Amino acid sequence: MDALIKNAKKGDHLAFAMLFKENYPFLVKYLMKITMNPDTAEELAQETMAKCVQKIHLYNGQSKFTTWLVSIATNTYIDQCRKMKREKNWQGQEEIYRKLKWHFESRNEEWNDCLEALGRLPEDVRIPIILKHYYGYSYEEIGEWMKISPGTVKSRVHNGLKSVRREMKLGEETESRYPEQKTTK
Protein backbone atom coordinates (compact mmCIF):
# COMPACT_ATOMS: atom_id res chain seq x y z
CA MET A 1 0.00 0.00 0.00
CA ASP A 2 1.13 3.53 -0.75
CA ALA A 3 2.99 5.33 2.07
CA LEU A 4 0.53 8.24 1.90
CA ILE A 5 -2.43 5.91 2.37
CA LYS A 6 -0.70 4.12 5.24
CA ASN A 7 -0.05 7.44 7.01
CA ALA A 8 -3.60 8.63 6.28
CA LYS A 9 -4.94 5.46 7.88
CA LYS A 10 -2.92 6.31 10.98
CA GLY A 11 -4.74 9.67 11.13
CA ASP A 12 -2.02 11.89 9.61
CA HIS A 13 -4.02 14.82 8.25
CA LEU A 14 -1.15 16.06 6.05
CA ALA A 15 -0.98 12.67 4.31
CA PHE A 16 -4.75 12.79 3.84
CA ALA A 17 -4.53 16.32 2.40
CA MET A 18 -1.78 15.32 -0.04
CA LEU A 19 -3.73 12.25 -1.11
CA PHE A 20 -6.85 14.32 -1.74
CA LYS A 21 -4.96 17.08 -3.56
CA GLU A 22 -3.40 14.48 -5.84
CA ASN A 23 -6.76 12.86 -6.66
CA TYR A 24 -8.98 15.96 -6.62
CA PRO A 25 -9.00 16.69 -10.40
CA PHE A 26 -9.78 13.04 -11.17
CA LEU A 27 -12.59 13.01 -8.62
CA VAL A 28 -14.17 16.29 -9.79
CA LYS A 29 -13.99 15.24 -13.43
CA TYR A 30 -15.63 11.89 -12.64
CA LEU A 31 -18.38 13.65 -10.72
CA MET A 32 -18.76 16.18 -13.52
CA LYS A 33 -19.41 13.32 -15.92
CA ILE A 34 -22.06 11.64 -13.81
CA THR A 35 -23.76 14.82 -12.52
CA MET A 36 -23.20 16.87 -15.70
CA ASN A 37 -22.92 19.91 -13.49
CA PRO A 38 -19.54 21.43 -12.44
CA ASP A 39 -20.94 23.08 -9.27
CA THR A 40 -22.63 19.91 -8.05
CA ALA A 41 -19.44 18.00 -8.87
CA GLU A 42 -17.33 20.27 -6.62
CA GLU A 43 -19.87 20.05 -3.79
CA LEU A 44 -20.00 16.27 -4.04
CA ALA A 45 -16.20 16.05 -4.20
CA GLN A 46 -16.03 17.75 -0.79
CA GLU A 47 -18.67 15.41 0.58
CA THR A 48 -16.82 12.40 -0.86
CA MET A 49 -13.57 13.48 0.79
CA ALA A 50 -15.36 13.87 4.12
CA LYS A 51 -16.74 10.34 3.77
CA CYS A 52 -13.27 9.04 2.91
CA VAL A 53 -11.91 10.44 6.17
CA GLN A 54 -14.71 8.64 8.03
CA LYS A 55 -14.26 5.33 6.19
CA ILE A 56 -10.52 5.13 5.56
CA HIS A 57 -10.27 2.16 7.95
CA LEU A 58 -12.44 0.20 5.48
CA TYR A 59 -9.99 0.68 2.60
CA ASN A 60 -7.99 -2.55 2.33
CA GLY A 61 -5.71 -1.67 -0.59
CA GLN A 62 -7.02 -4.49 -2.79
CA SER A 63 -8.25 -1.99 -5.38
CA LYS A 64 -6.69 1.29 -6.49
CA PHE A 65 -7.36 4.32 -4.29
CA THR A 66 -9.07 6.03 -7.26
CA THR A 67 -11.41 3.05 -7.63
CA TRP A 68 -12.32 3.36 -3.96
CA LEU A 69 -12.93 7.09 -4.44
CA VAL A 70 -15.16 6.39 -7.45
CA SER A 71 -17.24 3.93 -5.42
CA ILE A 72 -17.75 6.44 -2.58
CA ALA A 73 -18.46 9.31 -4.98
CA THR A 74 -21.02 7.19 -6.86
CA ASN A 75 -22.84 6.31 -3.65
CA THR A 76 -22.74 9.92 -2.47
CA TYR A 77 -24.36 11.10 -5.71
CA ILE A 78 -27.01 8.35 -5.65
CA ASP A 79 -27.84 9.26 -2.01
CA GLN A 80 -28.12 12.92 -2.95
CA CYS A 81 -30.48 12.13 -5.84
CA ARG A 82 -32.65 9.96 -3.56
CA LYS A 83 -32.76 12.72 -0.95
CA MET A 84 -33.72 15.32 -3.52
CA LYS A 85 -36.44 13.07 -4.94
CA ARG A 86 -37.77 12.46 -1.41
CA GLU A 87 -37.82 16.17 -0.67
CA LYS A 88 -39.47 16.77 -4.06
CA ASN A 89 -36.58 19.05 -4.93
CA TRP A 90 -35.87 17.10 -8.11
CA GLN A 91 -35.54 19.23 -11.22
CA GLY A 92 -35.83 16.33 -13.62
CA GLN A 93 -33.44 15.22 -16.31
CA GLU A 94 -34.13 18.01 -18.77
CA GLU A 95 -32.06 20.74 -17.18
CA ILE A 96 -29.04 19.05 -15.69
CA TYR A 97 -26.65 19.31 -18.62
CA ARG A 98 -27.44 22.98 -19.35
CA LYS A 99 -24.87 24.33 -16.93
CA LEU A 100 -22.18 22.10 -18.40
CA LYS A 101 -23.19 23.18 -21.89
CA TRP A 102 -22.98 26.81 -20.80
CA HIS A 103 -19.48 26.20 -19.37
CA PHE A 104 -18.42 24.63 -22.65
CA GLU A 105 -19.81 27.53 -24.67
CA SER A 106 -18.28 30.15 -22.38
CA ARG A 107 -14.87 28.58 -23.02
CA ASN A 108 -15.52 28.37 -26.78
CA GLU A 109 -15.34 24.59 -26.57
CA GLU A 110 -17.36 22.55 -29.01
CA TRP A 111 -20.38 20.94 -27.34
CA ASN A 112 -20.92 17.26 -28.04
CA ASP A 113 -24.52 16.16 -28.74
CA CYS A 114 -23.71 12.86 -27.15
CA LEU A 115 -23.30 14.57 -23.78
CA GLU A 116 -26.77 16.00 -24.20
CA ALA A 117 -28.15 12.53 -24.91
CA LEU A 118 -26.31 11.22 -21.86
CA GLY A 119 -27.65 14.07 -19.74
CA ARG A 120 -31.21 13.17 -20.68
CA LEU A 121 -30.82 9.69 -19.22
CA PRO A 122 -31.80 9.03 -15.60
CA GLU A 123 -28.81 8.92 -13.26
CA ASP A 124 -29.21 5.18 -12.54
CA VAL A 125 -28.63 4.52 -16.26
CA ARG A 126 -26.07 7.25 -16.93
CA ILE A 127 -23.73 6.13 -14.13
CA PRO A 128 -23.33 2.48 -15.27
CA ILE A 129 -22.77 3.57 -18.88
CA ILE A 130 -19.97 5.95 -17.86
CA LEU A 131 -18.41 3.46 -15.45
CA LYS A 132 -18.53 0.61 -17.96
CA HIS A 133 -17.67 2.28 -21.25
CA TYR A 134 -15.45 5.15 -20.16
CA TYR A 135 -13.68 3.87 -17.04
CA GLY A 136 -13.83 0.19 -17.99
CA TYR A 137 -15.13 -1.20 -14.69
CA SER A 138 -16.80 -4.61 -14.72
CA TYR A 139 -20.55 -5.17 -14.37
CA GLU A 140 -19.84 -6.91 -11.04
CA GLU A 141 -17.94 -3.93 -9.62
CA ILE A 142 -20.60 -1.44 -10.77
CA GLY A 143 -23.35 -3.66 -9.38
CA GLU A 144 -21.58 -3.87 -6.03
CA TRP A 145 -21.26 -0.07 -5.79
CA MET A 146 -24.81 0.62 -6.91
CA LYS A 147 -26.22 -2.24 -4.82
CA ILE A 148 -27.85 -3.94 -7.82
CA SER A 149 -27.15 -7.24 -9.57
CA PRO A 150 -24.61 -7.39 -12.45
CA GLY A 151 -27.49 -8.48 -14.74
CA THR A 152 -29.41 -5.30 -13.90
CA VAL A 153 -26.30 -3.22 -14.64
CA LYS A 154 -25.92 -4.96 -17.99
CA SER A 155 -29.53 -4.34 -18.99
CA ARG A 156 -29.35 -0.69 -17.87
CA VAL A 157 -26.21 -0.17 -19.96
CA HIS A 158 -27.80 -1.90 -22.94
CA ASN A 159 -31.05 0.08 -22.74
CA GLY A 160 -29.17 3.30 -22.03
CA LEU A 161 -27.05 2.87 -25.14
CA LYS A 162 -30.21 2.21 -27.11
CA SER A 163 -31.65 5.52 -25.88
CA VAL A 164 -28.42 7.37 -26.73
CA ARG A 165 -28.47 5.85 -30.22
CA ARG A 166 -32.10 6.87 -30.66
CA GLU A 167 -31.38 10.42 -29.46
CA MET A 168 -28.43 10.75 -31.80
CA LYS A 169 -30.24 8.92 -34.62
CA LEU A 170 -27.20 6.65 -34.89
CA GLY A 171 -29.36 3.63 -35.72
CA GLU A 172 -30.87 5.25 -38.79
CA GLU A 173 -27.44 6.14 -40.08
CA THR A 174 -26.12 2.64 -39.63
CA GLU A 175 -29.26 1.02 -40.96
CA SER A 176 -28.90 3.00 -44.16
CA ARG A 177 -25.34 1.68 -44.44
CA TYR A 178 -26.67 -1.90 -44.34
CA PRO A 179 -29.70 -1.87 -46.65
CA GLU A 180 -29.41 -5.55 -47.57
CA GLN A 181 -29.86 -6.55 -43.93
CA LYS A 182 -33.17 -4.77 -43.77
CA THR A 183 -34.47 -6.74 -46.72
CA THR A 184 -33.58 -10.04 -45.11
CA LYS A 185 -35.88 -9.23 -42.15
Next chain:
Amino acid sequence: MKKQKVVILNRRQQNKQDFDAIHELQEGLQKIDQFPVYTPNLQWFEQIVIQEQQNKKKKLIKDLSVFFIVAFIILSGMIISLYHMPAIFILVQIITTIFIVVYIGIRKIKKANHI
Protein backbone atom coordinates in the same frame (compact mmCIF):
# COMPACT_ATOMS: atom_id res chain seq x y z
CA MET B 1 -30.66 -21.59 -41.44
CA LYS B 2 -32.05 -18.35 -42.95
CA LYS B 3 -33.39 -17.34 -39.54
CA GLN B 4 -29.95 -17.90 -37.99
CA LYS B 5 -28.33 -15.75 -40.66
CA VAL B 6 -30.81 -12.94 -40.01
CA VAL B 7 -30.14 -13.14 -36.26
CA ILE B 8 -26.36 -12.99 -36.82
CA LEU B 9 -26.72 -10.03 -39.21
CA ASN B 10 -29.02 -8.22 -36.78
CA ARG B 11 -26.60 -8.82 -33.94
CA ARG B 12 -23.69 -7.57 -36.05
CA GLN B 13 -25.68 -4.46 -36.96
CA GLN B 14 -26.63 -3.92 -33.31
CA ASN B 15 -22.98 -4.29 -32.24
CA LYS B 16 -21.88 -1.80 -34.88
CA GLN B 17 -24.49 0.70 -33.70
CA ASP B 18 -23.47 0.18 -30.07
CA PHE B 19 -19.83 0.59 -31.01
CA ASP B 20 -20.58 3.89 -32.78
CA ALA B 21 -22.58 5.16 -29.80
CA ILE B 22 -19.83 4.14 -27.34
CA HIS B 23 -17.21 5.84 -29.51
CA GLU B 24 -19.25 9.08 -29.61
CA LEU B 25 -19.80 8.87 -25.85
CA GLN B 26 -16.10 8.42 -25.19
CA GLU B 27 -15.26 11.41 -27.37
CA GLY B 28 -17.78 13.56 -25.52
CA LEU B 29 -16.61 12.45 -22.09
CA GLN B 30 -12.99 13.02 -23.06
CA LYS B 31 -13.88 16.68 -23.58
CA ILE B 32 -14.96 16.85 -19.93
CA ASP B 33 -11.59 15.38 -18.98
CA GLN B 34 -9.90 18.23 -20.83
CA PHE B 35 -11.95 20.72 -18.85
CA PRO B 36 -9.64 22.70 -16.51
CA VAL B 37 -10.37 22.01 -12.84
CA TYR B 38 -9.15 24.43 -10.19
CA THR B 39 -7.38 22.50 -7.42
CA PRO B 40 -7.33 24.37 -4.09
CA ASN B 41 -4.12 24.57 -2.05
CA LEU B 42 -2.96 21.96 0.47
CA GLN B 43 -4.20 23.99 3.48
CA TRP B 44 -7.77 23.81 2.18
CA PHE B 45 -7.59 20.01 2.03
CA GLU B 46 -5.96 19.87 5.46
CA GLN B 47 -8.76 21.98 6.90
CA ILE B 48 -11.39 19.59 5.49
CA VAL B 49 -9.55 16.61 6.98
CA ILE B 50 -9.09 18.23 10.42
CA GLN B 51 -12.75 19.31 10.48
CA GLU B 52 -13.91 15.82 9.55
CA GLN B 53 -11.62 14.13 12.08
CA GLN B 54 -13.05 16.40 14.80
CA ASN B 55 -16.60 15.57 13.66
CA LYS B 56 -15.72 11.86 13.77
CA LYS B 57 -14.40 12.20 17.34
CA LYS B 58 -17.48 14.15 18.45
CA LYS B 59 -19.79 11.55 16.89
CA LEU B 60 -17.92 8.71 18.60
CA ILE B 61 -18.17 10.41 22.01
CA LYS B 62 -21.90 11.10 21.45
CA ASP B 63 -22.61 7.50 20.35
CA LEU B 64 -20.66 6.03 23.27
CA SER B 65 -22.43 8.32 25.76
CA VAL B 66 -25.86 7.33 24.41
CA PHE B 67 -24.84 3.66 24.51
CA PHE B 68 -23.65 3.80 28.14
CA ILE B 69 -26.69 5.80 29.33
CA VAL B 70 -29.14 3.37 27.66
CA ALA B 71 -27.16 0.37 28.95
CA PHE B 72 -27.16 1.83 32.48
CA ILE B 73 -30.94 2.45 32.40
CA ILE B 74 -31.68 -1.07 31.09
CA LEU B 75 -29.33 -2.79 33.56
CA SER B 76 -30.66 -0.77 36.51
CA GLY B 77 -34.23 -1.68 35.53
CA MET B 78 -33.29 -5.35 35.24
CA ILE B 79 -31.49 -5.46 38.59
CA ILE B 80 -34.35 -3.63 40.36
CA SER B 81 -36.94 -5.95 38.85
CA LEU B 82 -34.84 -9.05 39.68
CA TYR B 83 -34.66 -8.20 43.40
CA HIS B 84 -38.05 -6.54 43.93
CA MET B 85 -40.37 -7.99 41.26
CA PRO B 86 -38.98 -11.36 40.05
CA ALA B 87 -42.23 -12.14 38.17
CA ILE B 88 -41.83 -9.07 35.99
CA PHE B 89 -38.16 -9.93 35.45
CA ILE B 90 -39.08 -13.40 34.17
CA LEU B 91 -41.90 -11.96 32.03
CA VAL B 92 -39.51 -9.46 30.43
CA GLN B 93 -37.02 -12.26 29.72
CA ILE B 94 -39.72 -14.39 28.04
CA ILE B 95 -41.10 -11.46 26.00
CA THR B 96 -37.59 -10.47 24.87
CA THR B 97 -36.76 -14.03 23.79
CA ILE B 98 -40.04 -14.36 21.84
CA PHE B 99 -39.50 -10.96 20.22
CA ILE B 100 -35.97 -11.87 19.07
CA VAL B 101 -37.09 -15.24 17.65
CA VAL B 102 -40.09 -13.66 15.81
CA TYR B 103 -37.94 -10.79 14.50
CA ILE B 104 -35.24 -13.12 13.13
CA GLY B 105 -37.93 -15.39 11.62
CA ILE B 106 -39.66 -12.50 9.84
CA ARG B 107 -36.36 -11.17 8.49
CA LYS B 108 -35.39 -14.61 7.17
CA ILE B 109 -38.81 -15.05 5.48
CA LYS B 110 -38.54 -11.58 3.91
CA LYS B 111 -35.03 -12.36 2.66
CA ALA B 112 -36.16 -15.69 1.20
CA ASN B 113 -39.12 -14.01 -0.56
CA HIS B 114 -36.83 -11.28 -1.90
CA ILE B 115 -34.47 -13.84 -3.47
